[in-house]
Each structure stands twice: as structure tokens, then as C-alpha cells.
Amino acid sequence: MTLSVLLVDDHAMFRSGVRAELDRAAGDSMQVVGDVGTVGEAVAAIGRLRPGGVLLVEEHDLFPVTVTADGAYGAAWSVFAGAMEAAGVAPTWIRGVPAALERLGLADVTTDVDVPFFSAGSPEAEFWRLTWLQAADRVVAAGAPRSVVDAGIEALAQPGTWFYGPAMVAVSGRRR
Numbered sequence: 001m002t003l004s005v006l007l008v009d010d011h012a013m014f015r016s017g018v019r020a021e022l023d024r025a026a027g028d029s030m031q032v033v034g035d036v037g038t039v040g041e042a043v044a045a046i047g048r049l050r051p052g053g054v055l056l057v058e059e060h061d062l063f064p065v066t067v068t069a070d071g072a073y074g075a076a077w078s079v080f081a082g083a084m085e086a087a088g089v090a091p092t093w094i095r096g097v098p099a100a101l102e103r104l105g106l107a108d109v110t111t112d113v114d115v116p117f118f119s120a121g122s123p124e125a126e127f128w129r130l131t132w133l134q135a136a137d138r139v140v141a142a143g144a145p146r147s148v149v150d151a152g153i154e155a156l157a158q159p160g161t162w163f164y165g166p167a168m169v170a171v172s173g174r175r176r
Helices: 012-029 039-048 063-068 071-086 093-103 123-141 146-155
Strands: 003-008 030-036 054-061 107-114 117-119 162-164 167-174
Touching: 003 012, 003 039, 003 054, 012 030, 030 039, 039 054, 039 093, 054 093, 063 071, 063 162, 071 123, 071 146, 093 107, 093 167, 117 123, 123 146
Parallel strands: 003 030
Antiparallel strands: 054 167, 107 167, 117 162
């Protein structure tokens, strides 16, 4: 049986790369039936999945950092999350996806959560440091104090410090 796959990601280049890799590696066991850039487009495209096809949605959720982060790192996450919300981004929207997939009639809805725990100076810390550097001006424009943003960026480079990062939440459901 060929598994039908609908790719959902807001980065077209990423979707293109994943599609090419799946086409190359999966052979006849998997067919990419489409790719879309928003959750709304994914919901509308569920009908393109064959019976038995799987919809997989992955997104970060900030719960590990909002619950555990303290000091400069925690303060920086707080202002970054506030700036995300002010820009119309819901940093916890993935929490509603399992129930939404069930309401849409998908079966076998499951979730998986990966929570990174990383040290300052690690590749994960560098990813977030660079992300925050790139977003710093927008976060400050949204009302965050520059000193809070800068202290959070500096914390990610402090040797001997460990941090929880945002969880990557995967939700999948199978078309009946």
C-alpha cells in the first residue's frame, strides 16, 4: 500500500527539499500528494489524502521555557513570546491541533514531543542566539527593553549554563 503524504510548512524551500528527499528515498511506499504553507491550507487539502494517508503537523510550543526558564534567559523568552503574540503569532497554537484533527474526522490522532536541553555555546544555543539577534529590533519595537533582549542573547553564551528550549510537537492523524 502506498502512503499518501501532504507536506505542511511555512517555508517553501524546506517543503521542496523534504519533497525531493521523500521522492528519492521512499520509492513506491510513499507518494507526496501536495504541499501547502499554512494550517488552513492543510485542513482544506485533507481531502487530497487517500484513505489511510497521514497528515503530520510539527511546530514549536514554548511550554518548556515558560515553565523552567529563569534569569536573563527566562526574561528574554518572556519578551520574545510577547512580541510574537503582538505580531499575531500564537506560540502555543499547536496545542489545539490534536482536537482539530479529531473534529475533522481523522483517525489514530497521536502526538510526540521532543524537548531539547542544551548547554550554552552548543549548536542549539547558537541557533537561538542567532534567531534572537535577527529578531531583536522587532522585539524592541514591540515594546521590549533592549537590555532584556541583549542579556538573553548573552546568557546563551555563558559557559556551564544549561537551558530548556521550546518543545517540538508533532501531531499526526490518518484519513479514514
